[in-house]
Amino acid sequence: xxxxxxxxxxxxxxxxxxxxxxxxxxxxxxxxxxxxxxxxxxxxxxxxxxxxxxxxxxxxxxxxxxxxxxxxxxxxxxxxxxxxxxxxxxxxxxxxxxxxxxxxxxxxxxxxxxxxx
Amino acid sequence: xxxxxxxxxxxxxxxxxxxxxxxxxxxxxxxxxxxxxxxxxxxxxxxxxxxxxxxxxxxxxxxxxxxxxxxxxxxxxxxxxxxxxxxxxxxxxxxxxxxxxxxxxxxxxxxxxxxxxxxxxxxxxxxxxxxxxxxxxxxxxxxxxxxxxxxxxx
Numbered sequence: 001x002x003x004x005x006x007x008x009x010x011x012x013x014x015x016x017x018x019x020x021x022x023x024x025x026x027x028x029x030x031x032x033x034x035x036x037x038x039x040x041x042x043x044x045x046x047x048x049x050x051x052x053x054x055x056x057x058x059x060x061x062x063x064x065x066x067x068x069x070x071x072x073x074x075x076x077x078x079x080x081x082x083x084x085x086x087x088x089x090x091x092x093x094x095x096x097x098x099x100x101x102x103x104x105x106x107x108x109x110x111x112x113x114x115x116x117x
Numbered sequence: 118x119x120x121x122x123x124x125x126x127x128x129x130x131x132x133x134x135x136x137x138x139x140x141x142x143x144x145x146x147x148x149x150x151x152x153x154x155x156x157x158x159x160x161x162x163x164x165x166x167x168x169x170x171x172x173x174x175x176x177x178x179x180x181x182x183x184x185x186x187x188x189x190x191x192x193x194x195x196x197x198x199x200x201x202x203x204x205x206x207x208x209x210x211x212x213x214x215x216x217x218x219x220x221x222x223x224x225x226x227x228x229x230x231x232x233x234x235x236x237x238x239x240x241x242x243x244x245x246x247x248x249x250x251x252x253x254x255x256x257x258x259x260x261x262x263x264x265x266x267x268x269x270x271x
Binding site: 003004006007008010011013014015018022031033034058060062063065066069070073093094096097100101103104107108110111112113114115117 | 184187188189191192195196202204205207208211212214215216218219221222223225226228229239241242245246248249
């Protein structure tokens with residue numbers, strides 16, 4: 001039962017945290033592959049290179065978003081283990097698919113600017 | 118050169134992931150008891166639980182390879198696509214990265230749902246998660262192909 005609680009909470013919390021991380025630009029770290037640099041937090045290219053040369057130092061946030069979501073989901077999963085069994089039985093199982101689907105829809109919204117260029 | 122080899126391996130593993138999740142989804146949503154019949158009947162008459170562990174391993178390996186190749190994509194490929202104005206393709210690719218990430222977070226729940234012996238009360242979990250993964254895998258596979266082929270060969 002503990003693994004169920006943890007897995008359920010981890011999956012739903014990961015989806016929520018990931019969507020928030022993308023929407024609010026909350027990367028745990030930023031990767032600059034062309035410079036071989038990994039810096040903590042969300043760092044813009046213009047902060048590590050001259051703005052005119054920003055294209056030479058593209059920033060990657062995806063790894064940082066996953067790290068942020070993993071951290072948040074793990075914390076939520078651990079907290080869920082302390083919740084009494086009687087409470088968790090009342091939780092609708094459909095949240096496990098409804099929340100990730102909602103998070104995916106949020107990601108579609110965040111991606112819309114690409115289609116307006 | 119290394120990136121090209123990794124992309125090819127990534128694509129081959131994606132084919133296996135696609136096959137596993139498609140079999141499992143059809144077997145979960147439209148199960149049949151009969152072993153014989155049409156191609157479609159045989160396709161969906163597989164025991165769906167038997168694909169679960171293989172799917173998890175393949176999905177994780179595909180995601181890992183994708184994460185490695187993504188570094189080269191960001192430095193060498195994406196600037197060209199931006200210069201050529203393939204913004205819709207880049208948007209679709211961003212969605213691929215978002216969907217597959219959300220899938221990564223669902224892997225533990227998927228594993229619990231398909232752990233044998235199958236828990237009867239997790240039937241809803243299994244059906245819901247399997248169809249979500251089917252969507253993620255099909256989307257990732259198709260968009261990966263579009264991006265891979267968009268600049269042509271060579």
